[in-house]
Amino acid sequence: MSVWKSPLFLTGFLIIITLFFGSIIYSYYVPDKEKPVMQIRYDENNTPIDSVPIAPFEEMPLGTDRFGVSMLHKVLDGAKYTLGFAFLIAFARLLIGTLLGLLFSQLPKSILRLLNKLFEAFYYAPATIIAYLILFPVLQIFTWSLPRDEQTIFAITILVVIAVPPLMITVASETKKFLENEFISSVKVLGGGRFHTLFKHVLPFLRPRLGILYSQQLISTLLLVAHLGVLKVFIGGMDIITLEPLSNNTLPVSMINEWSSMIGAYIYEIRGNLWVIYTPLAAFAVSILALNFMVEAMKQQYLAQGSYTKTRRLSRRKKIQPVPAKKLTEEQFEKIMKTGTDG
Amino acid sequence: MVVSVLRHGLSFLLPIIGVFFIGALPYLFFSNVQGIEAVARLLQSGAIKNALFLNQDLGLFFDAYLNKIGILMGKIFTFSNVEYYESQQVKYLFPTILPYFYFSLKLIVSAFFLSVGAAIFFALLIKSLPDRIQKTVRFFFFSLESLPDIFLITMIQYMIILVYRNTGELLMPIVHSKQEPIFLLPVLCLAILPTLFIVRTLLFLLDDEDSKVYVEFARAKGIKYSFILYVHMLRNSLISLFYHTKTIYWLMISTLFIVEYIMAIPGITQFMLNNGPTTPDVVTVSVLLMFVPFYIIFTVISYTINFRLGRNEEEAA
Numbered sequence: 101m102s103v104w105k106s107p108l109f110l111t112g113f114l115i116i117i118t119l120f121f122g123s124i125i126y127s128y129y130v131p132d133k134e135k136p137v138m139q140i141r142y143d144e145n146n147t148p149i150d151s152v153p154i155a156p157f158e159e160m161p162l163g164t165d166r167f168g169v170s171m172l173h174k175v176l177d178g179a180k181y182t183l184g185f186a187f188l189i190a191f192a193r194l195l196i197g198t199l200l201g202l203l204f205s206q207l208p209k210s211i212l213r214l215l216n217k218l219f220e221a222f223y224y225a226p227a228t229i230i231a232y233l234i235l236f237p238v239l240q241i242f243t244w245s246l247p248r249d250e251q252t253i254f255a256i257t258i259l260v261v262i263a264v265p266p267l268m269i270t271v272a273s274e275t276k277k278f279l280e281n282e283f284i285s286s287v288k289v290l291g292g293g294r295f296h297t298l299f300k301h302v303l304p305f306l307r308p309r310l311g312i313l314y315s316q317q318l319i320s321t322l323l324l325v326a327h328l329g330v331l332k333v334f335i336g337g338m339d340i341i342t343l344e345p346l347s348n349n350t351l352p353v354s355m356i357n358e359w360s361s362m363i364g365a366y367i368y369e370i371r372g373n374l375w376v377i378y379t380p381l382a383a384f385a386v387s388i389l390a391l392n393f394m395v396e397a398m399k400q401q402y403l404a405q406g407s408y409t410k411t412r413r414l415s416r417r418k419k420i421q422p423v424p425a426k427k428l429t430e431e432q433f434e435k436i437m438k439t440g441t442d443g
Numbered sequence: 444m445v446v447s448v449l450r451h452g453l454s455f456l457l458p459i460i461g462v463f464f465i466g467a468l469p470y471l472f473f474s475n476v477q478g479i480e481a482v483a484r485l486l487q488s489g490a491i492k493n494a495l496f497l498n499q500d501l502g503l504f505f506d507a508y509l510n511k512i513g514i515l516m517g518k519i520f521t522f523s524n525v526e527y528y529e530s531q532q533v534k535y536l537f538p539t540i541l542p543y544f545y546f547s548l549k550l551i552v553s554a555f556f557l558s559v560g561a562a563i564f565f566a567l568l569i570k571s572l573p574d575r576i577q578k579t580v581r582f583f584f585f586s587l588e589s590l591p592d593i594f595l596i597t598m599i600q601y602m603i604i605l606v607y608r609n610t611g612e613l614l615m616p617i618v619h620s621k622q623e624p625i626f627l628l629p630v631l632c633l634a635i636l637p638t639l640f641i642v643r644t645l646l647f648l649l650d651d652e653d654s655k656v657y658v659e660f661a662r663a664k665g666i667k668y669s670f671i672l673y674v675h676m677l678r679n680s681l682i683s684l685f686y687h688t689k690t691i692y693w694l695m696i697s698t699l700f701i702v703e704y705i706m707a708i709p710g711i712t713q714f715m716l717n718n719g720p721t722t723p724d725v726v727t728v729s730v731l732l733m734f735v736p737f738y739i740i741f742t743v744i745s746y747t748i749n750f751r752l753g754r755n756e757e758e759a760a
Binding site: 213214217218219220222223224225226227228229230232233234236237238246250254322326327331363370371374377378381382384385388389391392396 | 692720
């Protein structure tokens with residue numbers, strides 16, 4: 101059965117696609133310059149009843165932030181950036197990881213094992229802190245010595261590089277295992293070269309796994325970016341707003357409505373105006389949930405293809421039904437006892 | 444024999460060496476790390492307000508990178524003290540970092556045991572439910588697992604606040620302070636995601652056990668399904684679960700940082716974040732501190748298991 105027929109996969113896929121393309125279409129009709137702003141809320145008699153940040157109500161479905169900008173607008177506008185970054189980063193990770201993994205699988209097994217051990221360290225070092233250590237100087241300390249687009253490119257590069265080694269090792273060991281199949285030696289006997297084997301036999305085998313890996317990388321990118329946002333490392337670039345010049349009271353704000361930078365910029369609202377921080381968090385939760393649906397559906401399909409031994413308790417219970425006993429009359433019974441048949 | 448010992452020794456040391464390669468990464472990308480460190484120190488002390496003057500090239504600087512790794516390795520492997528910079532003075536890392544480290548270690552270890560215990564309980568509970576309810580419960584657990592950790596942690600904090608508002612009773616403190624050290628809440632928050640992960644893995648393994656011959660044989664002998672589940676199947680799947688410890692550890696470490704950040708706990712990740720920008724060595728040492736004890740335990744246990752089960756290394760990996 102194709103993945104595209106699984107309702108779980110379709111649900112997740114539709115949610116992600118709707119968020120991404122919906123955001124692009126939305127920002128075409130409502131560009132960020134014409135964002136809905138409400139700084140003071142009046143009731144019918146024109147008496148002010150609420151000021152920024154305004155709690156959620158009908159006209160502003162998700163409330164507003166400290167500057168009176170609708171949170172719904174910010175989340176909708178930001179979806180294309182966050183998801184776009186994630187798509188891009190996960191794709192680059194997978195592309196580089198797969199290519200390097202395929203190359204590495206050609207190395208002798210002992211070297212592969214050593215590399216495997218060496219890169220195991222990536223499991224134990226918290227990725228967030230490593231990424232922070234490298235990105236913090238670029239995005240916060242010497243921000244003015246580099247142009248903004250160069251900073252963004254550097255941030256994306258680091259987020260890609262940080263996940264490539266484990267991915268590479270995964271692909272390499274999968275490929276190595278696959279290359280031990282018997283028909284691979286037939287391929288060699290019939291004159292297939294290394295690259296022929298890799299591209300004609302290994303890649304088709306890897307393809308369903310790459311689908312799973314891609315979605316998993318998307319999830320890990322989103323989580324990593326959210327964590328970095330909490331640490332005020334904003335991928336889209338950061339600016340600082342001074343609230344009161346005298347007391348040096350400043351706020352970091354992001355240049356674009358990207359979700360993770362929204363979390364970072366509003367983290368101080370966490371004890372007061374919850375809707376401001378929960379809106380981007382909920383957006384993250386929904387997209388990660390949708391991606392997990394896709395991963396789960398793909399895994400189920402993959403397992404259904406690959407395993408022959410697994411049976412569910414339910415299906416087995418149905419199978420093992422007692423054989424219906426034949427009701428026999430006394431004559432038939434006698435006959436069977438005498439002749440051996442009841443016919 | 445000698446070759447085999449050497450090979451095992453090398454493969455044991457390699458992940459530790461890998462940590463050095465990761466910790467020195469800033470030196471690979473920046474031309475002027477000393478400059479960054481100096482400016483970060485000045486910014487921290489408030490002597491300057493911004494770093495507009497600092498000039499920096501991005502690129503790949505392998506010389507400085509390897510040089511740095513060599514120096515740091517020399518320091519660590521000869522057990523000499525590493526210096527770091529905090530509040531305008533250069534300090535020695537070693538007595539200072541230990542309280543932070545112990546606090547985090549306490550949290551991690553308690554959360555680990557809590558999550559394993561809770562996960563076994565939940566997995567067995569789910570497994571003994573009727574099939575139709577089981578499906579729903581499994582889906583619920585799976586959906587919970589997708590929530591980002593920040594979301595879960597802030598939700599739990601907010602719920603405690605809500606209870607406090609409505610009943611006037613503070614269930615547990617929600618932020619760390621010196622007078623009121625916090626313990627229960629961070630352990631709870633740290634344990635949630637690993638618990639969900641272990642439940643899913645354990646259920647998968649138990650399902651796998653289900654189709655094995657010995658279960659059928661035991662059933663045919665007339666042993667109750669629940670007894671087989673609680674004793675034999677659980678025991679067999681716990682061994683396989685052990686090989687997922689790495690992922691559990693990884694989940695915990697990445698949540699630990701958010702927990703410490705939100706609850707203002709003086710733990711090791713806070714220490715790394717505060718002093719990492721001014722002295723990148725701090726990160727290497729802290730990661731080593733968290734990693735080496737766990738790694739030694741993991742390696743010893745996996746060797747023991749392999750030895751007792753009579754498997755060789757490749758099958759286990």
